[in-house]
Amino acid sequence: MIPSGGFVAALAGFDQMTIARLKWLLAERTPEQAFAMATGALAVSKPVASLFSRYPDLAARWRAEGKRHTPERSWQRCVDAGVAVVMPGDTQFPAQLLDDPRCPAALFVRGDLDVLDARRVGIVGTRNATQRGRETASEFGYELAVAGVVVVSGLARGIDGAAHRGALAVEGSRPVAIVGNGPDRPYPRQHADLWAAVAERGALISEWPPGTQPDAFRFPLRNRILAALVEVVVVVESRERGGSLITAREAAERGVEVLAIPGSLHSRASAGTNQLLRDGATPATDVTDVLVALGLDQRRAGRARFDSRPRPRDEELSLLEACRGEPRTIEGLLLLFDMSIAETAMGLARLERGGWLRETGGWFEAVDQWADLA
Amino acid sequence: MFASISSAVLFGAEGQPVNVEVHVDKGLPAFNVVGLPDESVRESRDRVRAAVMSSGASWPRHRITVNLAPSRGRKTGSGLDLAIAIGVLVAGGSIPIESVRNLAFIGELGLDGSLRPVPGVAPMAGALGDAELVVPIGSALEARVVALGRTRPAAHLREVIEALMGDLPWPDREPEPLPVADEPVSDLSEVRGQPLARRALEIAAAGAHHMLLIGPPGAGKTMLATRLRGLLPLLGRKQALEATMVHSAAGAPLPPSGLVQRAPFRAPHHSSSAAALIGGGSHSLRPGEISLAHGGVLFLDEIAEFAPKVLNGLRQPLEDGTVRIDRSRMHAELPANVLLVGAMNPCPCGGGAPGACQCGDAALNRYVQRISGPLLDRFDLRVNVNRPAVDDLLDDQPGESTAVVAARVAAARDLAWMRQGGVNSELVPAHLEQFAPLESSARLLVRHEIEHDRLSGRGYHRVRRVARTIADLRGEPSEVVLEQDVAMALRMRASIGRPSAIGRVA
Ligand SMILES: [Zn+2]
Numbered sequence: 001m002i003p004s005g006g007f008v009a010a011l012a013g014f015d016q017m018t019i020a021r022l023k024w025l026l027a028e029r030t031p032e033q034a035f036a037m038a039t040g041a042l043a044v045s046k047p048v049a050s051l052f053s054r055y056p057d058l059a060a061r062w063r064a065e066g067k068r069h070t071p072e073r074s075w076q077r078c079v080d081a082g083v084a085v086v087m088p089g090d091t092q093f094p095a096q097l098l099d100d101p102r103c104p105a106a107l108f109v110r111g112d113l114d115v116l117d118a119r120r121v122g123i124v125g126t127r128n129a130t131q132r133g134r135e136t137a138s139e140f141g142y143e144l145a146v147a148g149v150v151v152v153s154g155l156a157r158g159i160d161g162a163a164h165r166g167a168l169a170v171e172g173s174r175p176v177a178i179v180g181n182g183p184d185r186p187y188p189r190q191h192a193d194l195w196a197a198v199a200e201r202g203a204l205i206s207e208w209p210p211g212t213q214p215d216a217f218r219f220p221l222r223n224r225i226l227a228a229l230v231e232v233v234v235v236v237e238s239r240e241r242g243g244s245l246i247t248a249r250e251a252a253e254r255g256v257e258v259l260a261i262p263g264s265l266h267s268r269a270s271a272g273t274n275q276l277l278r279d280g281a282t283p284a285t286d287v288t289d290v291l292v293a294l295g296l297d298q299r300r301a302g303r304a305r306f307d308s309r310p311r312p313r314d315e316e317l318s319l320l321e322a323c324r325g326e327p328r329t330i331e332g333l334l335l336l337f338d339m340s341i342a343e344t345a346m347g348l349a350r351l352e353r354g355g356w357l358r359e360t361g362g363w364f365e366a367v368d369q370w371a372d373l374a
Numbered sequence: 375m376f377a378s379i380s381s382a383v384l385f386g387a388e389g390q391p392v393n394v395e396v397h398v399d400k401g402l403p404a405f406n407v408v409g410l411p412d413e414s415v416r417e418s419r420d421r422v423r424a425a426v427m428s429s430g431a432s433w434p435r436h437r438i439t440v441n442l443a444p445s446r447g448r449k450t451g452s453g454l455d456l457a458i459a460i461g462v463l464v465a466g467g468s469i470p471i472e473s474v475r476n477l478a479f480i481g482e483l484g485l486d487g488s489l490r491p492v493p494g495v496a497p498m499a500g501a502l503g504d505a506e507l508v509v510p511i512g513s514a515l516e517a518r519v520v521a522l523g524r525t526r527p528a529a530h531l532r533e534v535i536e537a538l539m540g541d542l543p544w545p546d547r548e549p550e551p552l553p554v555a556d557e558p559v560s561d562l563s564e565v566r567g568q569p570l571a572r573r574a575l576e577i578a579a580a581g582a583h584h585m586l587l588i589g590p591p592g593a594g595k596t597m598l599a600t601r602l603r604g605l606l607p608l609l610g611r612k613q614a615l616e617a618t619m620v621h622s623a624a625g626a627p628l629p630p631s632g633l634v635q636r637a638p639f640r641a642p643h644h645s646s647s648a649a650a651l652i653g654g655g656s657h658s659l660r661p662g663e664i665s666l667a668h669g670g671v672l673f674l675d676e677i678a679e680f681a682p683k684v685l686n687g688l689r690q691p692l693e694d695g696t697v698r699i700d701r702s703r704m705h706a707e708l709p710a711n712v713l714l715v716g717a718m719n720p721c722p723c724g725g726g727a728p729g730a731c732q733c734g735d736a737a738l739n740r741y742v743q744r745i746s747g748p749l750l751d752r753f754d755l756r757v758n759v760n761r762p763a764v765d766d767l768l769d770d771q772p773g774e775s776t777a778v779v780a781a782r783v784a785a786a787r788d789l790a791w792m793r794q795g796g797v798n799s800e801l802v803p804a805h806l807e808q809f810a811p812l813e814s815s816a817r818l819l820v821r822h823e824i825e826h827d828r829l830s831g832r833g834y835h836r837v838r839r840v841a842r843t844i845a846d847l848r849g850e851p852s853e854v855v856l857e858q859d860v861a862m863a864l865r866m867r868a869s870i871g872r873p874s875a876i877g878r879v880a
Contacts, residue, residue: 126729128729128730128731129729130728130729131728133729188735237729239732267727267729268727268729268730269728269730327727327728329570329758330570330865331567331568331569331760331762341569342858342861342862343858345858345861345862345864345865346857346861346862348861348865349857349860349861349865350819350861353818353819353822361588361720361728361758361869362570362760362868363727363728365728
């Protein structure tokens with residue numbers, strides 16, 4: 001006997017399957033019946049009949065897909081990847097999603113959904129983040145985890161990963177990730193360690209079954225789930241039309257408070273967050289602002305991280321200070337100080353070695369103590 | 375009657391002596407050329423005949439057979455016209471055979487008997503030993519640069535015939551000045567700001583380090599690359615001759631002196647074929663851009679846009695300093711000792727300050743892969759070039775001139791020669807400890823990079839070679855490479871694409 005989760009996993013993996021179609025298939029039918037309908041083995045329900053009549057090729061397509069994605073194989077994939085299939089009728093299904101206008105048809109979960117019983121904050125932002133932005137995300141992730149808050153993010157490159165890394169640095173923390181592809185396929189691949197850690201300690205949630213590719217269209221969809229699952233969303237950095245603005249909008253529509261971190265007017269990475277602030281989002285200048293938004297006691301337990309870096313002095317300190325406000329090139333620094341290029345290069349090399357500066361593409365950014373998690 | 379006339383043909387950038395053997399015997403009037411002639415040699419039959427008639431000489435009314443010896447190898451080019459014409463006239467009895475002894479003839483004939491220059495006279499002259507050389511006046515300068523014997527510039531076949539018959543003295547016309555090659559060299563003082571990139575140019579010139587300039591459009595990568603030429607030393611006698619041969623063979627303009635002495639600068643377009651860039655081609659074996667850049671700079675702008683096959687073809691020549699071309703029965707070697715300068719955008723969108731890049735991961739990876747691997751390894755210097763700061767553009771203070779920097783470059787090259795007998799880019803890992811030892815604080819800096827996975831083994835050697843050059847440029851003969859030299863070298867290893875979470879390995 002294959003559990004009904006195998007039938008859902010198979011259906012969700014079909015080519016040209018959408019969340020709406022999956023819901024039509026499952027409407028007043030068991031997963032077994034839905035699979036039989038979709039593959040032509042059972043008379044179709046009214047919504048599915050109308051679907052097939054509108055897309056004449058779909059029935060044949062899905063009949064073929066049924067041979068590729070058999071319930072047996074799909075279930076085996078779930079078992080192999082340690083993925084549970086959770087549907088709205090199940091007791092573990094997150095209550096926050098049940099009355100959502102766009103409730104998922106099923107969730108594919110690694111880890112433990114009970115972590116959603118705690119206080120929950122989403123941290124989102126651009127993949128093309130600045131060093132400063134990633135550090136802020138790590139700092140917030142860390143401090144929120146210290147306060148016992150569950151950090152929810154998307155495990156993407158940039159802000160997402162930094163937030164998770166910050167949260168995971170706190171012993172006993174249980175972060176949650178909402179991902180846009182199969183929960184068994186770490187994406188981006190550099191985040192494989194983060195995926196494993198989140199699944200192991202908290203929960204890693206996807207609307208798509210194991211094996212699903214990271215297609216671009218799936219990412220905006222997962223933002224609505226993230227928005228629905230949290231109490232507060234913090235946008236750390238976002239482009240003028242970034243995906244995290246979609247999350248912010250999804251959150252606002254659901255009455256979830258949106259906080260944004262103010263950024264430099266010159267930084268593209270802060271164009272979206274600054275716009276959010278103009279549109280009425282609450283500015284977050286440190287974690288206290290988030291804790292206040294959650295209604296939590298903002299006096300934080302003194303678990304501050306120890307900064308072990310040797311303090312720079314003299315010219316090195318001046319160079320460091322200059323790179324704190326905004327990233328600088330060596331040319332830009334030479335204009336600011338009366339130093340030779342050799343002296344400047346030497347100062348920068350020592351600051352890099354001391355862990356105070358980081359260089360990318362010829363730009364130097366000051367690194368704060370959160371850099372190792374960012 | 376029989377005559378044998380010395381001439382030469384071009385193969386690659388090498389001249390090969392050819393004997394033009396002409397038989398005139400009784401039989402029906404005919405004119406045949408044998409000895410693997412190609413299309414252009416066959417065409418020369420008609421030119422030779424018309425030119426001889428136009429010169430007032432009589433065309434033998436007999437069977438004429440021309441053999442090009444040795445018969446091995448494909449004869450190319452119209453430079454044999456003059457020798458064939460003289461051979462026909464000697465064999466036909468119009469010109470005494472003693473008069474052509476120890477003479478060689480190179481040149482194309484016009485139908486009116488005029489003598490026209492051909493490409494490759496320099497290497498051809500070089501192949502003819504100490505023979506007295508009759509050449510078109512347009513080719514006389516390059517012939518004189520190379521020829522061991524006397525050169526006899528002439529404008530018309532008639533002049534040559536008259537001199538050989540003793541009717542008139544050799545005309546010995548003044549060689550025609552060569553069309554001027556792009557002589558004016560742009561000066562470094564015209565570059566505003568860009569202190570890091572200027573420094574990189576100086577280091578590249580001093581250590582002969584291949585250099586990759588990485589920066590957004592409008593950052594002035596081409597402007598910088600063209601300034602490198604003036605920083606390089608003049609070519610030595612041997613290299614100048616090699617470069618002249620290549621230019622002559624390719625029909626490229628030569629400087630007024632006829633000798634290529636200033637470092638060449640070649641900037642082929644990214645649509646160039648492998649044959650255009652490296653040389654070869656179906657049968658003409660024209661030298662490629664890499665040989666035309668011999669002793670100077672080969673600049674590949676938009677290097678990531680070159681076809682991968684073309685870039686791959688650069689590897690062997692860069693390694694050996696020579697292009698080897700093998701054809702069924704011929705081998706040619708073309709000199710190709712160049713300073714390679716590549717320029718590219720940091721990513722497809724052009725990048726910029728941190729957070730400005732809008733490229734997707736897939737597009738970025740595809741882009742990075744176009745210029746990764748073995749070719750990327752050849753670049754000792756990888757330099758981020760940013761658009762100059764506005765303050766720099768407004769600043770009227772001109773930067774250092776080419777002459778000032780070139781003097782430092784020359785001094786640094788001398789130091790390297792005295793120390794290890796070569797340029798620093800040729801320092802092999804085994805010699806780094808001997809010729810480029812690090813002071814202890816410099817060692818700490820490098821070790822930190824390695825420990826943080828930001829320096830690979832190859833990158834380590836690159837940094838040390840470059841730091842050696844930076845130390846040499848300080849001007850004070852210093853055995854030991856200092857921390858400041860390494861710190862500067864670390865600024866010359868930009869990465870392409872997005873750095874990974876751990877930083878970068880270069
Ligand atoms: Zn980009």
